[in-house]
Each structure stands twice: as structure tokens, then as C-alpha cells.
Amino acid sequence: MWRYLRYAVPVAIFVAIGLFFYRGLNLDPNYVPSALVGKPMPKFSLPTLTDPDATVTSDALQGKVALVNVWGTWCVECRHEHGFLVQLAQAGVPIYGLNLRDDRASAMSWLATLGNPYVTSGFDPQGVAAVDWGVTGAPETFLIGRDGNVIFKHISPMTPQVWRRDFLPLIEEQCRAGGCEFLAAAGGR
Amino acid sequence: MIPEIGQFALVLALCLALVQATLPLVGAWRGRPEWMALARPTAAGQFVFVAIAFGILEYAFLTDDFSVEFVAQHSNSALPAFYKFTAAWGGHEGSMLFWITVLAIWTMAVAAFSRSQPEEFVSRVLGVLGIVSAGILAFALLTSNPFLRLLPAVADGNDLNPLLQDPGMIIHPPMLYLGYVGMSVPFAFAVAALLTGRLDKNWAKWTRPWTVAAWVLLTCGITLGSWWSYYELGWGGWWFWDPVENSSFMPWLMATALLHSLAVTERRGIFKSWTVLLAIGAFSLSLLGTFLTRSGVLISVHAFASDPTRGLFILGILGLFCGGALLLYAFRARHLEAEGGFKLMSRESFLMANNILFVIATASVLLGTLGPLIITALGLGTISVGVPWFNIMFLLSMLPLVVLLGVGMHTAWKQMLAGPLLRRLRWPAAIAVVVGVAAPLLAYGATSALTIVAVAAGVWVCASALLDPVRKLVLRTGAPLTRGHLGMCLAHFGVGVFILGATMASAFKLETDVSAKPGDTVKAGGYEFLFRGVHRVQGPNFVADEGEFELRRDGKLVTVLTPQKRVYRVQQNPMTEAAIDTRPTRDVFLALGEPLGNDAWSLRIQVKPMMNFLWFGSAFMALGGILAITDRRYRQLRQKQTAHAEVVGTA
Numbered sequence: 001m002w003r004y005l006r007y008a009v010p011v012a013i014f015v016a017i018g019l020f021f022y023r024g025l026n027l028d029p030n031y032v033p034s035a036l037v038g039k040p041m042p043k044f045s046l047p048t049l050t051d052p053d054a055t056v057t058s059d060a061l062q063g064k065v066a067l068v069n070v071w072g073t074w075c076v077e078c079r080h081e082h083g084f085l086v087q088l089a090q091a092g093v094p095i096y097g098l099n100l101r102d103d104r105a106s107a108m109s110w111l112a113t114l115g116n117p118y119v120t121s122g123f124d125p126q127g128v129a130a131v132d133w134g135v136t137g138a139p140e141t142f143l144i145g146r147d148g149n150v151i152f153k154h155i156s157p158m159t160p161q162v163w164r165r166d167f168l169p170l171i172e173e174q175c176r177a178g179g180c181e182f183l184a185a186a187g188g189r
Numbered sequence: 190m191i192p193e194i195g196q197f198a199l200v201l202a203l204c205l206a207l208v209q210a211t212l213p214l215v216g217a218w219r220g221r222p223e224w225m226a227l228a229r230p231t232a233a234g235q236f237v238f239v240a241i242a243f244g245i246l247e248y249a250f251l252t253d254d255f256s257v258e259f260v261a262q263h264s265n266s267a268l269p270a271f272y273k274f275t276a277a278w279g280g281h282e283g284s285m286l287f288w289i290t291v292l293a294i295w296t297m298a299v300a301a302f303s304r305s306q307p308e309e310f311v312s313r314v315l316g317v318l319g320i321v322s323a324g325i326l327a328f329a330l331l332t333s334n335p336f337l338r339l340l341p342a343v344a345d346g347n348d349l350n351p352l353l354q355d356p357g358m359i360i361h362p363p364m365l366y367l368g369y370v371g372m373s374v375p376f377a378f379a380v381a382a383l384l385t386g387r388l389d390k391n392w393a394k395w396t397r398p399w400t401v402a403a404w405v406l407l408t409c410g411i412t413l414g415s416w417w418s419y420y421e422l423g424w425g426g427w428w429f430w431d432p433v434e435n436s437s438f439m440p441w442l443m444a445t446a447l448l449h450s451l452a453v454t455e456r457r458g459i460f461k462s463w464t465v466l467l468a469i470g471a472f473s474l475s476l477l478g479t480f481l482t483r484s485g486v487l488i489s490v491h492a493f494a495s496d497p498t499r500g501l502f503i504l505g506i507l508g509l510f511c512g513g514a515l516l517l518y519a520f521r522a523r524h525l526e527a528e529g530g531f532k533l534m535s536r537e538s539f540l541m542a543n544n545i546l547f548v549i550a551t552a553s554v555l556l557g558t559l560g561p562l563i564i565t566a567l568g569l570g571t572i573s574v575g576v577p578w579f580n581i582m583f584l585l586s587m588l589p590l591v592v593l594l595g596v597g598m599h600t601a602w603k604q605m606l607a608g609p610l611l612r613r614l615r616w617p618a619a620i621a622v623v624v625g626v627a628a629p630l631l632a633y634g635a636t637s638a639l640t641i642v643a644v645a646a647g648v649w650v651c652a653s654a655l656l657d658p659v660r661k662l663v664l665r666t667g668a669p670l671t672r673g674h675l676g677m678c679l680a681h682f683g684v685g686v687f688i689l690g691a692t693m694a695s696a697f698k699l700e701t702d703v704s705a706k707p708g709d710t711v712k713a714g715g716y717e718f719l720f721r722g723v724h725r726v727q728g729p730n731f732v733a734d735e736g737e738f739e740l741r742r743d744g745k746l747v748t749v750l751t752p753q754k755r756v757y758r759v760q761q762n763p764m765t766e767a768a769i770d771t772r773p774t775r776d777v778f779l780a781l782g783e784p785l786g787n788d789a790w791s792l793r794i795q796v797k798p799m800m801n802f803l804w805f806g807s808a809f810m811a812l813g814g815i816l817a818i819t820d821r822r823y824r825q826l827r828q829k830q831t832a833h834a835e836v837v838g839t840a
Contacts, residue, residue, distance in 0.1 A: 011515035
């Protein structure tokens with residue numbers, strides 16, 4: 001029996017891998033955003049990057065329109081979006097960093113040389129908070145609304161196009177009541 | 190009107206591909222020569238129509254036809270002409286058309302250089318290539334048509350991704366695609382052999398040059414891509430284990446194993462299952478590369494397209510081609526009988542180890558690339574696999590491989606006694622140990638055990654590879670060297686050189702990020718960088734801040750480095766153009782970071798010893814492959830075929 005069945009091992013392995021792909025195809029990229037978008041942002045409490053004794057918690061984001069950006073010095077694409085994040089920060093957009101699976105020294109030197117767009121960065125070397133946030137990789141950028149809900153999630157680098165196309169309209173909607181001083185400087189109405 | 194002609198040409202090509210995919214195969218099965226005779230004309234016709242379609246897409250780019258959506262998305266009237274030309278494969282739709290064009294070229298080549306192989310076999314090979322072509326053509330026409338119109342037309346295009354506006358990008362994708370798609374040829378040969386149930390030494394002899402050709406192109410393509418990311422991405426790395434890099438690297442690993450397995454099949458008529466499975470594997474991984482980069486299953490630098498329907502279609506194609514081939518294997522494999530045996534101490538054993546280790550390496554890269562996906566699919570949360578994991582897993586399989594490589598090259602077929610083998614290898618081994626320990630310690634002082642082992646392994650492979658050429662060309666002893674053998678030596682020498690480059694460049698690199706103002710002198714790695722200033726430069730479609738730095742060593746001017754920070758007008762992305770001074774012994778890499786205010790800039794400085802060896806090593810591997818293809822026995826094979834064809838023709 002085995003004499004003939006062993007020839008079917010390769011095709012069996014192939015089918016198994018294929019099923020994973022099929023499943024993966026249906027999960028990503030739709031699954032993760034739908035699980036979080038429209039729901040309150042997951043709670044977190046992390047030491048800050050610059051000061052291990054200080055903590056940053058999800059409460060810091062309550063009541064304002066803000067971005068949460070997942071980054072790491074190991075992440076190739078983070079370097080691409082970094083320049084644009086700095087521009088956004090200069091325009092006044094509050095960006096909270098989630099530094100993922102990194103070491104403190106290289107992350108700090110990265111911010112020192114490339115500029116620091118973050119109000120503050122949570123330091124998450126084990127990826128604990130990242131799992132709660134459904135982070136699949138870096139970079140990812142979340143838009144948090146005034147009510148503390150996740151409004152939008154963008155996987156892959158933030159670019160001017162993505163900002164104009166996906167983020168600005170949603171932010172304008174959030175800011176109808178006023179209170180987003182950065183909006184004009186960041187390209188919105 | 191003209192873009193519609195392009196689309197029409199694609200439809201005609203699909204019709205011809207469908208004919209090529211069916212009738213010759215049925216003809217070979219039922220023994221109908223007139224059906225088999227359709228294989229070559231349909232392949233030729235398909236090539237003509239695909240070439241027309243590709244030509245028309247290029248025409249649309251060069252004439253700024255922004256009524257074509259794909260052109261509007263990926264080009265701009267201010268784009269320099271040669272980037273307009275390369276923009277045709279700078280996005281998903283165009284690169285699929287390019288894939289098809291390359292496949293048509295390979296199919297034509299197979300049709301042309303197989304004149305006197307048995308008609309029945311050639312029609313099966315071309316038939317299988319027709320199936321592949323029909324699948325991809327249907328994919329392009331149904332899910333990613335490059336000729337779709339944009340109505341009303343836009344005034345100007347969205348411009349090409351600035352990352353892709355680089356001379357390296359002109360040549361890297363074509364090379365990579367030629368190699369990627371070239372894997373369809375050994376795949377077609379393998380499936381044809383499974384269909385007939387005949388897989389002999391002659392089959393291996395026919396398959397081998399095609400495999401080597403595709404492997405050479407893949408090697409060049411990957412190396413160019415790595416070189417491109419080294420100087421274009423702006424932080425001095427040359428390999429990131431990025432999913433897209435991995436998806437070109439996995440077929441390469443499989444193809445390398447296939448090359449070696451084919452050598453055994455050609456010489457000894459054994460390892461047939463290995464050879465067939467590796468051929469199927471190499472092509473499956475090429476398709477998987479397309480799947481990974483095109484479907485949005487994994488997000489990465491190069492994945493311009495993210496569309497689940499496309500992913501599903503490619504998955505279907507993958508299931509059809511590879512699932513079909515493996516199913517065929519399941520039924521036919523017992524006909525693949527070994528034509529001989531071998532002893533433990535023989536070249537066969539070493540090549541078996543080679544196959545196993547390459548498969549393990551491929552599996553670990555595959556696992557690292559897809560692991561996060563599998564974990565998510567199982568609902569176990571999300572993980573990310575970092576570079577350290579890849580480095581360790583890869584070293585675990587590659588280190589034993591290169592140690593065995595040096596021995597295997599000098600082992601005889603069938604059986605060899607340990608005594609003569611050890612006598613042959615004592616010099617390379619001695620050199621490896623002495624240089625491996627001495628070089629890192631003497632030249633660079635402190636070092637780690639892994640560095641010593643890796644340097645010794647690199648020297649060991651180089652010395653072992655040079656043994657035969659040195660004996661023959663310098664000492665004038667030993668058997669005459671064929672081109673095939675010389676090519677093998679050169680390629681293996683390249684492996685050694687590559688290992689040395691990779692080890693030295695990563696173990697003894699110096700990296701610093703500093704801030705400096707014009708007039709400052711920064712000291713790093715024994716060099717002084719005098720910052721002369723930053724000025725504005727206007728490019729055709731970008732503005733750049735260009736820094737000017739005098740690179741000095743012991744006060745003497747080495748060169749002037751001019752790194753740039755570009756902003757492309759349309760897409761407004763900042764891009765870093767690093768300045769690199771390359772010398773045989775080291776690279777000095779300087780990239781301009783961000784302006785820090787008060788005229789100060791952040792700078793990234795790297796000094797990497799023997800960085801060049803990486804590129805030279807890969808070049809030697811490719812040259813070795815080319816040398817092997819030109820070996821006399823393949824020419825003789827062709828001449829014999831031609832002579833045979835003439836006899837048949839006159840009869």
C-alpha cells in the first residue's frame with residue numbers, strides 16, 4: 001500500500017498549503033479591519049519609548065481625533081512613510097506611535113536622526129498590545145475618532161495619496177463640530 | 190482605437206494558446222501527426238500576437254495615451270522616455286502582460302531548438318506550455334486587462350512610483366521574469382515525461398541547458414534586485430527577507446537543487462523522482478511568487494496590487510498547474526525506475542545531501558514567509574517573523590551545504606575511497622583553516638566564532654573549486670577540463686566569493702547615524718567626511734537637495750560624494766539616493782537623512798568591507814552557468830539532432 005501511496009504525499013502537501021492560501025485569501029485584508037473598525041479601540045498600557053518608567057495608555061487618546069502608527073526600525077516600509085509622518089506631525093496631527101518588536105536604543109536613534117513625528121511612542125517589544133490591536137505587520141496606521149472608536153485602519157505605508165483619499169474625508173467628518181486645529185494645515189477643509 | 194487592437198491581439202493569442210494547449214497533447218496521446226504538427230505554428234502565432242499587444246502597450250506609454258487607465262496610473266508626461274518604457278511593467282496589469290510575453294519568448298525558443306527531438310515529445314512539451322500560457326492569458330484578460338480605457342481621459346498621469354524610477358529597474362524585472370517564467374520550461378519537460386512515463390538520461394540532457402539558462406537569468410535578476418535595494422532604498426541593506434524577495438529566492442533555491450539533481454539523472458539515470466518534483470516545485474514557487482505579490486495576501490514593498498479576486502484566480506491556476514502535475518506524479522511515479530545504484534561515499538550521496546538541504550532551506554524560507562499567514566488562518570492570533578529567524582534558519586541549512594560542497598565536487602560517481610579523497614582535499618582544507626582564522630583576526634581584530642566559521646567555509650569553497658582548474662592549467666596534470674566542468678568550478682568559486690562578501694560586509698560593517706552642518710567634518714571608519722553644503726538640484730520630474738561631501742582618508746581626497754534627497758513632483762514622496770564609493774576592498778555608503786533645522790542634516794554613514802564580493806560572487810555563479818550551457822555535449826546533441834532532422838527531411 002505504502003509503495004503507491006507515498007507518491008501521493010507531494011500532492012497532499014500541496015493541497016494542504018493550498019487550503020491555507022484559500023483561507024488566507026478570505027481573511028486578509030478584509031478580516032482584520034472589519035473586526036476592529038467601528039468598535040472602541042482596544043485598551044493598552046505600555047511603557048513609553050523614551051522613558052521606561054513612564055506609561056502611555058489608551059486613555060491618552062480619548063476625546064480627540066488621532067492616529068496610531070505601528071512602526072519598528074526593522075521595518076523596511078516604515079522608513080518610507082516616516083518623512084510623510086513627520087510632515088503630518090508638523091502640521092499638527094497628533095500621532096501616537098506603537099513601537100513593535102524593537103530594541104530601545106535603535107528606536108531612539110532612529111527618531112533622533114529621522115525626526116520624531118510622535119506625541120509619544122508606546123514600547124511593545126513582545127507585541128502584546130499589537131496582538132490586541134490585530135496588527136499583522138508594520139507599518140499600520142489606525143484612525144481613532146473622538147468617541148474612542150477605531151474609524152479606519154490602513155495597512156502598508158502612509159502616503160500623501162492615502163492620506164488625501166482615505167483619511168482626510170473621515171477626519172473632516174469627525175471634525176465637523178470643530179476642534180481639529182490641524183485640519184487646514186494637513187490639507188483638509 | 191490602437192489600445193483596442195492590443196486587447197484584440199491578446200484575445201487572439203488566448204485562442205491560439207487554447208489550441209496549443211489541447212490538440213498537440215491529444216495528438217501525441219492518440220498518435221495523430223497532423224494534430225501534433227499544430228504545436229509549433231500555434232506557438233509562433235501566439236508569440237506574434239502577444240508581441241503586438243506588448244508593443245501597443247509600450248506605444249501607449251511612449252505617446253502618453255492617458256485614456257488608457259493603466260498608463261494614466263503609472264506614467265506622467267514629464268517622465269523621462271526610458272522610464273515611460275519601463276513603466277509598462279511597473280504595475281500589476283503591465284507586469285502580467287510582460288509575464289505572458291516572456292513565456293511566449295521561452296515557448297518560441299523551445300519550439301525552435303527542438304527541431305529533431307521526437308515530435309511526440311515536443312508536442313507534449315509545447316502543449317503543457319500552451320496550458321500555462323492560456324491560464325495566464327485568461328487571468329490577464331479577465332482580471333487585469335492593461336488596455337482598459339479611462340473615460341474621460343485625464344490630462345496627465347499619476348506618475349511612476351519613484352522607487353521604480355531607477356536604471357536598476359530597467360533591467361531587474363525583465364531578468365527576474367525571464368528566470369521566473371523560464372522555470373515553466375523544465376516544468377513542461379517534467380510533465381511531458383510523466384505523460385509518456387519515459388524519463389531517461391537523454392531527457393535529462395535536453396532539460397538541463399534550459400534549466401541552467403533560466404537559473405542564470407534568475408540569478409542575475411535577484412542580484413540586480415538586491416543591488417538596487419542596496420543603493421536605492423537608502424539604508425544600505427542588501428537583503429531584507431521581504432516576502433517579495435523571498436518569493437524570487439525560493440524558486441532560485443529549488444532551481445539550484447534541480448540543476449544538481451538533473452546532473453545525477455543525466456549521468457546516472459537515477460534521482461528521477463527528485464528531478465521531477467524539483468522541476469514542479471521550482472515552477473510552483475514561481476507562480477506562488479506571482480500569487481504572493483499580486484493578491485495582497487502578504488503586504489510588502491513591491492506588492493502594488495491588492496485584490497482578492499485576482500488572488501483567487503491565481504490560486505485556481507496554481508491548483509490546476511501544480512496540483513495537476515503532482516496528481517499526475519502520484520499516478521505515474523512508479524514508472525520512474527532508477528537505472529543504477531551508488532555507494533555511500535560517492536558523488537551521488539553528496540548531491541542527495543545537496544537536494545535535501547536546498548529543500549530544507551526553501552521550506553524554512555517558505556515557512557517564514559507564510560508562517561504569519563498560517564497562524565492567522567488557524568485563528569491563533571498574529572505573529573511576525575523577523576530577520577534574525579531567517580538568518581538562523583538559513584545558516585543552519587546552508588553552512589553544512591557549503592562544507593559538503595567542497596568535498597562533493599571532488600568525489601567520484603558511484604563509489605570513492607576515503608583515502609584518495611582526503612589526500613586531494615588536504616590543501617584546500619589547510620588553506621581554509623589558516624585563512625579563516627587568520628584573516629578576520631589579523632585584518633579586523635576582534636571577531637566571533639560564527640565569523641571565523643563562515644570565512645573558513647567561504648575560503649574552503651573557493652579553494653576546493655579552484656583545485657581542478659589549478660591542477661590542469663598550472664600544474665598541467667589531471668583530466669582535460671570540459672566547459673561544463675569549468676563552469677561548475679567557476680559557479681562554486683562564486684559561491685565561496687559570495688559567502689566571503691556577505692560575511693565580511695555584515696560582520697565588520699560600520700554604521701553610524703550622525704548630524705552635521707556644512708563645514709563640519711565627520712570621522713567614521715578611518716575616513717573623514719567634509720560636509721561642503723547642500724544645494725537644490727532640478728531633475729526632469731523631481732527636485733532634490735544634493736549634499737556635497739569630500740571623502741578623505743588621512744587628509745587625502747578620495748572622492749566627492751553627492752547623495753540626494755529627492756521629492757518627486759506628482760506623488761510628493763521623498764526618496765533617498767545614496768552616494769556610494771566602491772573600491773575592491775570596501776564600500777563607503779553615505780545617505781542624506783532629514784534636515785534637522787539650522788542647516789544641519791542627519792547623515793547615515795556606512796563602511797562595508799568586501800561588499801563588492803557579493804556582486805562578483807553572484808556574477809561568477811551566473812557566468813559559470815553560461816559556460817556550462819556552451820559545453821560541447823549540448824552542441825553535439827544539437828548537431829546530431831540537426832543531422833538527424835536532415836536525414837528525416839530528405840527521406
